[in-house]
Amino acid sequence: MLKQVTGIQKEMQHLTVVPGTSPSTIQKPYIVDCKGQTDKMTLQRKLEILSDAAKYDVSCSSSGVGRKGDGTGIGNTSAAGICHSFSSDGRCISLLKILFTNECIYDCKYCINRRSNDVPRASFTPDEICELTIQFYRRNYIEGLFLSSGIIHSPTYTMELIYEAVYKLRTLYRFQGYIHVKAIPGADPLLIQRLGLLADRMSVNLELPTAEGLKTLAPNKHRKNILAPMRQIQQGIEQNKEEIVVYKHASSFVPAGQSTQMIVGATPESDYHLMMVAENLYKKFDLKRVYYSAFVNVNEDSELPALPGGPPLLREHRLYQADWLLRFYGFEAGELLSEEKPNFNVLLDPKADWALRHLEQFPVEVNRADYQTILRVPGIGVKSAQRIVRARRNGNLSFEDLKKIGVVLKRALYFITCNGRMMYNTKIEEDYITRNLISVKEKLPFDRDGMTYRQLSLFDDNMVYEWKQAAGG
Amino acid sequence: MEEYYLICEDSLEGIFSGVYDAYLMKMPHEQIHLCLGEDENLRLFAVYRECPVDEVKAAKVAKTVVRRFGQEAYLSLCRAMASPETDKAEAVYKTIVAGLSMKNPMEVMGNLANPYVYRVFELARFVAHEAHFHVEFVRFQELENEILYSVIGPKNNIITFIMPHFADRLPLENFIIHDEKRNIYAIHPAKGDWYLYSGGGEFPEDRLRCSQGEEHYSELFYSFFRSIAIRERENLLLQRNMLPIRYRKYMTEFLMNK
Ligand code: SF4
Numbered sequence: 119m120l121k122q123v124t125g126i127q128k129e130m131q132h133l134t135v136v137p138g139t140s141p142s143t144i145q146k147p148y149i150v151d152c153k154g155q156t157d158k159m160t161l162q163r164k165l166e167i168l169s170d171a172a173k174y175d176v177s178c179s180s181s182g183v184g185r186k187g188d189g190t191g192i193g194n195t196s197a198a199g200i201c202h203s204f205s206s207d208g209r210c211i212s213l214l215k216i217l218f219t220n221e222c223i224y225d226c227k228y229c230i231n232r233r234s235n236d237v238p239r240a241s242f243t244p245d246e247i248c249e250l251t252i253q254f255y256r257r258n259y260i261e262g263l264f265l266s267s268g269i270i271h272s273p274t275y276t277m278e279l280i281y282e283a284v285y286k287l288r289t290l291y292r293f294q295g296y297i298h299v300k301a302i303p304g305a306d307p308l309l310i311q312r313l314g315l316l317a318d319r320m321s322v323n324l325e326l327p328t329a330e331g332l333k334t335l336a337p338n339k340h341r342k343n344i345l346a347p348m349r350q351i352q353q354g355i356e357q358n359k360e361e362i363v364v365y366k367h368a369s370s371f372v373p374a375g376q377s378t379q380m381i382v383g384a385t386p387e388s389d390y391h392l393m394m395v396a397e398n399l400y401k402k403f404d405l406k407r408v409y410y411s412a413f414v415n416v417n418e419d420s421e422l423p424a425l426p427g428g429p430p431l432l433r434e435h436r437l438y439q440a441d442w443l444l445r446f447y448g449f450e451a452g453e454l455l456s457e458e459k460p461n462f463n464v465l466l467d468p469k470a471d472w473a474l475r476h477l478e479q480f481p482v483e484v485n486r487a488d489y490q491t492i493l494r495v496p497g498i499g500v501k502s503a504q505r506i507v508r509a510r511r512n513g514n515l516s517f518e519d520l521k522k523i524g525v526v527l528k529r530a531l532y533f534i535t536c537n538g539r540m541m542y543n544t545k546i547e548e549d550y551i552t553r554n555l556i557s558v559k560e561k562l563p564f565d566r567d568g569m570t571y572r573q574l575s576l577f578d579d580n581m582v583y584e585w586k587q588a589a590g591g
Numbered sequence: 592m593e594e595y596y597l598i599c600e601d602s603l604e605g606i607f608s609g610v611y612d613a614y615l616m617k618m619p620h621e622q623i624h625l626c627l628g629e630d631e632n633l634r635l636f637a638v639y640r641e642c643p644v645d646e647v648k649a650a651k652v653a654k655t656v657v658r659r660f661g662q663e664a665y666l667s668l669c670r671a672m673a674s675p676e677t678d679k680a681e682a683v684y685k686t687i688v689a690g691l692s693m694k695n696p697m698e699v700m701g702n703l704a705n706p707y708v709y710r711v712f713e714l715a716r717f718v719a720h721e722a723h724f725h726v727e728f729v730r731f732q733e734l735e736n737e738i739l740y741s742v743i744g745p746k747n748n749i750i751t752f753i754m755p756h757f758a759d760r761l762p763l764e765n766f767i768i769h770d771e772k773r774n775i776y777a778i779h780p781a782k783g784d785w786y787l788y789s790g791g792g793e794f795p796e797d798r799l800r801c802s803q804g805e806e807h808y809s810e811l812f813y814s815f816f817r818s819i820a821i822r823e824r825e826n827l828l829l830q831r832n833m834l835p836i837r838y839r840k841y842m843t844e845f846l847m848n849k
Contacts, residue, residue: 133788134780135765138798140736144781146763162814170818189762189782196756201727201833203844205820208829215819253808254815256739256764257731257843258757295760414823429823508701512693519704 148192148252148291150245159240165250167240171220171231172266174416175323175379176409180212180261180296182374183318191292193255193262195318195374199296200261213264213298214251218242218279222268226325226336228384230416231268241270244283248291255295262296262318263287269302277305281313288316296374301351303343310347314354319374319406322348327395331385334421351376352403375406382437383413383430384422388460393440393451400444410437436462443469446500447493465556470496473533474548474555480533481540485514496555497529517541528558594622594634597642599680601627603672606680607649609642610687620688625680656687659696667700670715670722673748682710721745722752728834729753730843731766732809733802739766740799742841750777750787758785769794813847 135141181199201210219241220231230237247265254260265283269276280299287293298319301310314320322344326332329341351372358371378399380392396408412429415422440462443449447469454468455461463471473480473496482491484506492503502524509515509523517536521527531541532551545551595616599609609625616623625642657665668686671679685707690699702708731739739761743750750770754777757766761779768777774793779785839845 166818204830204834207820207824208826509703512702
């Protein structure tokens with residue numbers, strides 16, 4: 119670092135790269151001349167149709183694997199993922215999210231691309247996908263490719279097309295950025311295996327939380343067929359880990375792990391049901407992420423709820439908060455909800471809700487309580503909890519210190535003591551605290567008058583990057 | 592009690608040279624302060640002393656910091672020094688003092704109850720965030736000769752923190768990032784090492800003509816940018832919180848809007 123900051127000033131005439139001159143152009147393997155192709159539809163139109171058709175898939179995350187470039191092509195990946203823009207719905211744009219084709223032989227009731235819809239149809243060629251990915255990537259518009267597809271002819275045929283595009287992108291174009299592909303249920307397992315060696319992340323969408331829901335709304339899909347590739351990918355990842363231990367240069371299989379997505383609010387399941395499904399997916403299938411997608415009624419199908427208030431965004435938000443509690447805060451779904459209390463509190467985030475029902479465990483002494491206990495205090499997030507544990511080694515912390523560290527005291531004050539004292543002389547009583555917590559207005563992501571994700575109560579401090587990913591990234 | 596103010600140059604070398612000189616004075620550290628050049632308010636009972644940049648001294652301090660505090664803390668200090676805030680020199684100096692007096696100096700950046708450490712932490716966090724925003728939002732345009740060209744205007748001097756990322760990512764490209772606020776160019780020749788260029792005027796506008804493909808691909812991206820949004824979820828406020836307005840004047844998809 120020191121050397122880089124120091125006067126590496128060059129005279130302009132000695133610069134190796136100067137605009138307006140012709141610097142040595144190095145052969146770039148990823149710039150391929152595709153001009154030979156002619157097609158009736160312009161690339162622009164195709165891109166419009168096939169990104170519009172892909173947008174309901176929530177995942178856009180580019181996280182899970184950090185990989186340096188090898189110097190022979192283009193691209194690398196960052197373990198935390200990188201967002202590159204935000205669309206007008208506030209969701210992160212990280213990957214070029216497109217369908218290979220929006221033709222489909224299936225007729226899922228919730229889907230804009232279903233066979234019975236009269237919508238414009240288009241298909242990319244593998245080279246078009248490669249060209250778009252490379253040219254967008256060079257300009258730092260995107261972090262990589264997210265390729266999904268409607269089902270054309272058969273699942274295996276579709277998977278072959280996807281494979282061809284991804285294979286070209288990785289080998290011919292030497293693209294080393296992030297690739298997320300959908301595994302299509304019912305496709306030849308061999309293809310899934312081969313694709314897994316090229317992709318960073320794979321996902322199979324669960325679509326609906328129950329098998330019955332799937333049966334009514336996606337008559338061509340079966341729960342069994344969805345779980346089979348999920349299991350295959352999970353086993354592939356495990357096996358690959360062992361191989362990599364033995365042979366250092368074995369290529370990695372889906373190194374960024376697999377994810378899935380459930381539609382929320384199209385079928386009558388409770389939040390409890392959804393969380394139990396999610397918990398199972400994390401535990402039994404080792405998923406990296408479960409995404410929740412507030413149902414958008416695009417088809418106005420009579421079998422689907424009308425949702426006059428728009429997509430159930432608050433519910434989706436509560437599910438993400440709870441999902442966070444499962445993955446980073448050591449909570450179990452059964453602690454948050456139950457058969458008797460099957461849905462999240464509309465007014466309170468799930469963590470505060472839990473704390474209020476367990477007041478007997480509070481207040482906790484911040485200077486002594488263990489990390490896991492501190493993590494359960496409303497107003498203290500993962501980063502703050504880590505900072506507390508680290509900072510208190512150098513002496514007892516005061517409320518002032520906690521504030522600097524990023525604790526949201528307005529929320530935490532009912533649940534903690536600092537050196538044996540509470541911040542104010544306050545009642546520890548459920549109704550009283552509830553009223554006070556609710557009066558500290560929770561900042562919601564879709565609250566049109568004053569939301570900031572950065573101030574999200576559950577994730578106190580500057581957890582903005584993680585939030586970007588949660589926000590549909 | 593006499594107070595000493597060492598005036599350092601506003602650079603990593605300048606501040607580390609100051610730290611070295613402060614230690615040379617062999618006086619209680621409370622009596623010594625580091626400040627940056629010009630606009631420091633003069634105090635009546637203080638002695639001001641210019642502190643020249645000395646790369647050997649600076650390198651010694653840097654080495655000590657890495658050895659005693661570790662890479663993570665060193666990076667925090669480097670980041671803090673990229674801030675435009677003038678109290679950074681004092682914060683860095685006193686953080687080093689605090690760290691060296693700790694039982695385990697490796698833990699220095701965890702000691703947030705110390706106001707100087709906290710200040711370094713705060714400055715470094717801002718720099719890290721701004722650098723991260725640039726990794727996300729930098730936009731390259733392709734010039735006529737295939738050079739990728741980007742203009743940025745960061746509050747902190749973050750260019751050296753983002754170059755390694757792009758150099759690793761685009762090894763075969765000639766690319767340039769121009770910090771228009773400081774008039775620094777970071778230049779990466781294809782297959783070569785990147786370097787900084789400053790103080791030599793700007794590239795003339797007429798050399799910055801875009802390639803033919805540029806218009807085509809920026810339009811393609813703009814249409815993708817619009818079609819990927821879900822109308823039923825429109826939320827411009829959320830968009831603004833995630834992507835602050837001040838970045839947009841450098842970003843292709845927002846420039847096309849006009
Ligand atoms: S399989 Fe179902 S969800 Fe997928 S594109 Fe076809 S109709 Fe839509």
